[in-house]
Amino acid sequence: MAKKAKIERRAKLAESLQIEEADIQVIRDTRSAWLRILDHITEKGIYAIILFVPLAFLPDTHWLFDLTRAGILRMLTLLVLAAYLCRLAIAREWRIVLPPRLVLWPILAYVAIYAISTIFSISPNLSLYSGEGRNFGLISLVNMIILYFLVINVMTDRKRLMRCLTLFVASASAIVLLGFYQFYGHLDPEGLGLGIKESHLKIVLGMAVCVAIAFFYLAVFHTRAGAEKRVWCAVVFAVALAIVFSLAFDLSKDTNAFKPSDDQSILYAQTYKDGEPTGVYTNYDFVWEKCDPDDPKSGDVARLDGIHQMAPMMAHRTSSTFGNPDFLIPFLLLIIPIAYAFVLRRLWGYAVPLLLFGLCLCMSLPYQEFGEYWVLFLVGAGILLIPIVAMFIRIVHKYAPHYFLLIVFIAAVCILSFNMFDVRDKSVDFAENHIGLGEDDDRTYLRGIAGRTLDSPQNWIIGSGPNTFRDTFTQHVTLEYSQEKPDRREDKVHNSFVESFATTGILGIGTYAVMLVSLAIYFALWLLRNRGKRRFIYVGMILAAVLLYILQSLSIFHTVVPYTFFWIVAAIGVGLTVVDNPPARTIDLNISKVFSYCLVGVFLAVSVYGGYLAARPVIADHYYQEGLRAGNCGDIASEVKWYKKAHEWNGYELHYNLDYAYALLKQAVSGSVSGDDDVVEQNCAEVLDVMTDAVNNEPDSAMVYFNRAQMMNGCGYDRGTVLQDVLTTIELYPNGYLGYWFAAELFTEAGDLGNAVLFDEAAFEIVPKYLGGKMQTSVSNYTEALVRFGRNQMALGLQYEADGDFDGAQEQFENAVSSLEQVIGMDPNDPGARFFLGRAYEESGELEEAHSEYKEAIAILKEIAEARPDDDAVHYYLGAAYEGLGELDKAEEEYKTALGINPEFQEAKNGLERVQEKRAEVDGL
Structure with missing residues (x-):
């Protein structure tokens, strides 16, 4: 009995060991399966990054610097990293x-x-x-x-x-x-090298001709070449021949297949004045379609037909993919x-993409880098010769590639040494x-x-x-x-x-x-x-x-x-x-199985959260684009809604903050017009919060303070608070003209003419004259500031005169004349400049010049009054100009017209009283 029991115990032990071994094997198989799955994820994830990240884009991607691709890259990297770490935890070895x-x-x-x-x-x-x-x-x-x-x-x-x-x-x-x-x-309307043009066509033609000649020789005469080589030679030869014939036909018809008709050139929008082209082009990053309420894509960025939302060129920085x-x-x-x-x-199939890469690189570089057009032909031919020469290198000789690279190096040194094709000068x-x-x-x-x-x-x-x-x-x-x-x-x-x-x-x-x-x-x-x-x-x-x-x-x-x-x-x-x-x-x-699976859970949770963070900027950009569309259609409520979401998803992006605050400000202005004070108060409080967040994110950014000052000024905040931000802007950007202009405007409104002139002087030292395309601000903005400068100089001169400082007054009058004459030189039809120049001449004692400017101002203002008969300011300035000429009847008539349009127009009331007093004096004589 004892022996039998012992045998039974041994049998049970063996059975339990067998079961345990089977369980262990199942665990091992399960773990091996998970390890294989995770190995596939890490490997295929890296392949996906290489293959898909460069091509990842959203139709409405706005940012110029790979926003969508960067988001996809981060998410895929997190996926690969999470799979790699989970594998370490499950395998329990690294x-x-x-x-x-x-x-x-x-x-x-x-x-x-x-x-x-x-x-x-x-x-x-x-x-x-x-x-x-x-x-x-x-x-x-x-x-x-x-x-x-x-x-x-x-x-x-x-x-x-x-x-x-x-x-x-x-x-x-x-x-x-x-x-x-x-x-x-x-x-390429401005000849800036921004589009396919004659120089680029010569590159194409040069490469195509070389392709045709070289591959025709290889396909026809190099009979001992392998079948694969002959096939690829024939294919490339056919493609090259098609390119040559298409370009030849294109050039023979004096057309350019690479250029559309004018109505397709949406990247540049010609502007007109009085029916004549001005030669000024709108910002090509934001050329919008006409808003159509029935079109769900209404307000979207204008694009050419073809792949959805893709158009701008490679050779210039735009919002394209x-x-x-x-x-x-x-x-x-x-x-x-x-x-x-x-x-x-000797993998000849790669010769085709290599040629495409070389051609694309040539087209992406400004043609000025290469000098004359005929040199571009040689550039294209030289790029093409790289794979062709490689076909004749016997790879069996291990030093053959070295010799070829050495020849290329020696040729480059010779070209630079003897300055062939002006390469040395171009390098400098x-x-x-x-x-x-x-x-x-x-x-x-x-x-x-x-x-x-x-x-x-x-x-x-x-x-x-x-x-x-x-x-x-x-x-x-x-x-x-x-x-x-x-x-x-x-x-x-x-x-x-x-x-x-x-x-x-x-x-x-x-x-x-x-x-x-x-x-x-x-x-x-x-x-x-x-x-x-x-x-x-x-x-x-x-x-x-x-x-x-x-x-x-x-x-x-x-x-x-x-x-x-x-x-x-x-x-x-x-x-x-x-x-x-x-x-x-x-x-x-040395970790337990339980702890290893806990680590897997932690890695997965962290990767999911990281993916969420990586996706936030991409989602925010989508909302931002929706806000742009809504703003283009004039839907301020939707614009605010979308910009708010963009701000919530990516509050660190300055542009989102600025556009959201500006949309809130527009809505506040609209509420002010309609009498909705609650909207004004609520929006202006939100504007301040948004811009304060922007300041906190970049406390050393001058332009953030400047933009907050603009927003607060638009909301009607205390002038002293606004001025404090403007002065901070100047402190952080001492050589920037915008802060000085804004400060001068605020001091003008406060009646502090001395500081207004002082800050304008600082601004016009930075921009001593209008610099055309070097300034983003328009001519009208510049002349408006210059008119204010001249007007304040004249008013300051009157203050000096009242204080008995006649020399200082005369200096200010002369400065005002100089400033306003500069405006006239830029815009002869500026009525404000004409009028105030007349006043400045009058105060300087040059009455003949003053009367001449008053007459010019009257002629311009009359045309404006015919187009805008209900503009009280136009009639006011007409009255003031007539008053300067001494034509009191006409001055009184214009002042009364201005008051009829706007009975609360205080300056017009003062002008009318002044004219009536002068008339009384004349009648008394």
């Missing part, structure tokens, strides 16, 4: 692949300095999120570096890495094709060497105009201003904070620069290295430069040690892409998507260098 130290520690050092600079920034929110849709703040930088490490850790074999490069070529090809679509159909060269050009500089690497590996011009190495160029001034912002030990060490140059710029801009570019208020230096120096200090620029240089050195060292490996060409071309991007960023700031792909390409290159022997380290996570 197999980490660290990049070599040469490309690890400089990156971590730069991110650390960037983070410290953000923490101590003068506008932390601006440094964290960035502004104006640029979206390159600390969050974006961390996103890029996380993606860099994810690519290295997930794509651990050559097949995956090469698939990443292939998908990059595919997404870039789609971008280029859509870019050609957008480039198609735009006029691919219209920003800051996105397109660096993107192409990254992909061209990669496509060339495939061609060097490029350095002066784009990098800021000249003496009088815009970027030279900006470079100097950026250096002036380092005005404290903290700023020298860590800067004022990323993206804050638009605030420190106004505080340090020179008078010389303001006189040249008076409306350049909040700008970037357009140079990644200089801006990094200004905003992140000496530590920021130092770690930034070391990071980039160390990356290039690492690739170069690997190439020297691995010349015979199959991956040599790909790593070499990735190094070329890295160098091209670094050189290009000398003259332009970073935008999110190109800079992200720079790090993706760098990560692929690093992955290719370590794929044979990855420097992996496995770390056992």
Whole structure:
């Protein structure tokens, strides 16, 4: 019995062990299934980023700097990161692949300095999120570096890495094709190099002819070529032949297939005056369709027919999906060497996208960079020869690519040395105009201003904070620069290295430069040690892409998507260098199963919340666009509703705050007209709250204070409170004319003529004369301020005269004459300027000139009175002009007409009393 019981116990134990083993196996299988799923998510997520992020856009995307793409990028990166972390938690071990130290520690050092600079920034929110849709703040930088490490850790074999490069070529090809679509159909009325024109057609023609000749030779005479090569040669030859014939037909008919008829050119809207074109074009970022209440898309941005909401060109910064060269050009500089690497590996299918990339790059660059048109033909031919020459390189000889690159280098040196095609001169011009190495160029001034912002030990060490140059710029801009570019208020230096120096200090620029240089050195060292490996060409071309991007960023700031792909390409290159022997380290996570699943829940929750935060700016932009449409249709209530939502979803964006506050102000004005005091009080209180939030977000921004002052003045707040904000604006922007103008206007309303003249003098020192296209303000705004200046000078002269200071009075009268004569020189038909100039002459004792100006004013005012017979101000000034001429009967008649229109018109009452007194004096004589 005992033995039998023992056998039974053993059987039960074995059975329980078997069951437990089966349970463990089920758990293992389940865990393995989850691990496989998470591996697929991380891998396919990276593929999705490479393939879809450059193409991600919403139809109503407004921002110029990749707002939608940045939002999609962040959400996909969070998805990949969450899947990667969940896999670590479930596997309970971490197999980490660290990049070599040469490309690890400089990156971590730069991110650390960037983070410290953000923490101590003068506008932390601006440094964290960035502004104006640029979206390159600390969050974006961390996103890029996380993606860099994810690519290295997930794509651990050559097949995956090469698939990443292939998908990059595919997404870039789609971008280029859509870019050609957008480039198609735009006029260039000002000859600014903004659209396809004769120079670009010569590039197309040059490349097409070379394609036809080269591939015709290969297809017909190179009979020993493989079938695949002959097929691709035939296809490209057919395409090239079609291009040549279409262009030849186009040019022979003296037309341009790349240009539409005038009625299609919606990017520019010609304005007219008296039936004649003025040559002035409206702001092409906001050209609106006619509002149609029955059309749900009414009020939308005007677009050409074709892909929904896509039209503006590549060669100018507009609100298009691919219209920003800051996105397109660096993107192409990254992909061209990669496509060339495939061609060097005899993958001839990649010759087609390579040619498209080269053509698109040529069309995206201003033609002035290349000089004469015939040189453009050679440029196109030279780009085309890259894949053609590659076909004749025998790849079996491991040094053949080196020889070809050496020949290219020697040719470039010769061209620069002998200045063939004016390349050396063009290079000097490029350095002066784009990098800021000249003496009088815009970027030279900006470079100097950026250096002036380092005005404290903290700023020298860590800067004022990323993206804050638009605030420190106004505080340090020179008078010389303001006189040249008076409306350049909040700008970037357009140079990644200089801006990094200004905003992140000496530590920021130092770690930034070391990071980039160390990356290039690492690739170069690997190439020297691995010349015979199959991956040599790909790593070499990735190094070329890295160098091209670094050189290009000398003259332009970073935008999110190109800079992200720079790090993706760098990560692929690093992955290719370590794929044979990855420097992996496995770390056992000694955590329980329960805790691991708790971690999974935490990772998922954090990623969902992060995705929500990443989506907020995109959703806010959608609401903002709805507000623009509503405002275009005159629906103020809907405009306020949509702008409020945009503000709630992204309260850090300055434009949302300004437009929401302005819409509230318009609604308040409408309520004031209708007598709805509750709306006025409620809206004005909300206006103040919104603008105060904007001030708190950017406490060092001069223009935020200026805009709050404007809004408060529109709501009728106390003049002293408004003036306080205006004076803060001047303190933060001492060489900006707008603050001085506003202060002069407020002092004029308060009757403080001395301060009014003083602030106007400061403003007109910054803008001594109207600068045409250099000023955003219109001629009428400028002349209005100048008329006020002259009027105040004359009134101040009368005060001096009353106080017995006759010399001071005469000086002010002469100054008034000078100011008002300047207005007449700009606008001879300005009746106010004519009238007050007459008064100034009269006070100066030049009665003949005074009478002449009064007569000119009367002639202009009569025409206006015929068009606007119910305008009381026109009749008042007519009466005053007649009074100046001594024609008291006509003066009395006009004053009475003005009072008949507006019985409360005090100035007209005073004028009538004055005329009647003069008449009584005459009658008494």
